Amino acid sequence: MISLDTLKRHAIWASELTPEEAERARRGTSEKVYAKGAYICHQGDRFDPWGGVMSGLVKLSTVSDAGKQVSLAGLATGAWFGEGSILKNEPRRYDLVALRETRLALMDGATFNWLFEHSVGFNRFLVRQFNERLGQFIGQVENDRMLDATGRVARALSCIFNPRLNPGVGTHLAITQEEIGLLSGLSRQVTNQSIKILEAAGVLQAERGGVSIRDWQDLAKFGTA
C-alpha cells in the first residue's frame, strides 16, 4: 500500500474522492519498478491491476499480421491505464513494455471495482478519460488516411504530451526518434526528417534522446489547418 500523499501526487483522480474512498484507494494500491525493456504484461495475459505511471515511459504495442511490432500509444507520467480490460474482465489485448526504468502504481482489481461501484468522483474521472481516448482514437483514423509523415509525427507526439491523459508529462520527454517512429508508424529515417521540419516550424525542440515542446495543442493542429 502507498501513502495518501503519494497517491495524491501521482493520481489526478484522487483529489475527487471522498476521504473514505481515498483511504480505500490507498490501501489497494502498491508500487512496482520495472527495468528498461521489461514487460509489464503480455498480450493475452490476465493482468488484474489498474496501473498508473508514476515515472518513466510505457509503450502499448501489439504484433501485426505480418509479425511486426506496432506501437499503439505511449503512456507517460500521470497516465492511468487498463480500465478497459478490468471492466470487461478479459485478458489484456496488448503488450505493455517499459521503454525506460518506470515506476508504476498498481491498484488491485477488487479496489478498482469497489471505487467503480461506490465513488461518483471516480466515475467522473473514468468518463472523462474515455472521452479523451475517444477523441484520440478519432484522430488516429484521420492520421492514417489524411496526414503526411510530418503530420503523423506531430499527432503522435501531441498524444503523448496530452496533459489530460498524461497529467505529469510536462513539456520535455525522454524518447528516442526510433520510439517516436514506432508510435507514428514510420521509419526512423523519415521520423528524423519530420522532426527537423517540426523543429524548423518552431513547435518542438529536438535533443539527444528526447524532445521538448512548447504547446501540445500546436502539435495536434499541425497539418490539419
Add this chain to the structure above:
DNA sequence: GCATTAACAGCCG
C-alpha cells in the same frame, strides 16, 4: 513522389 530498408560515419554518455 514518397516511404522503406540497409548501411555508415559522427557524436556523446
Add this chain to the structure above:
DNA sequence: CGGCTGTTAATGC
C-alpha cells in the same frame, strides 16, 4: 564501447 542521430543509396508502390 554502445546507443542515438543525421545522411545517403538502392528499391518499391
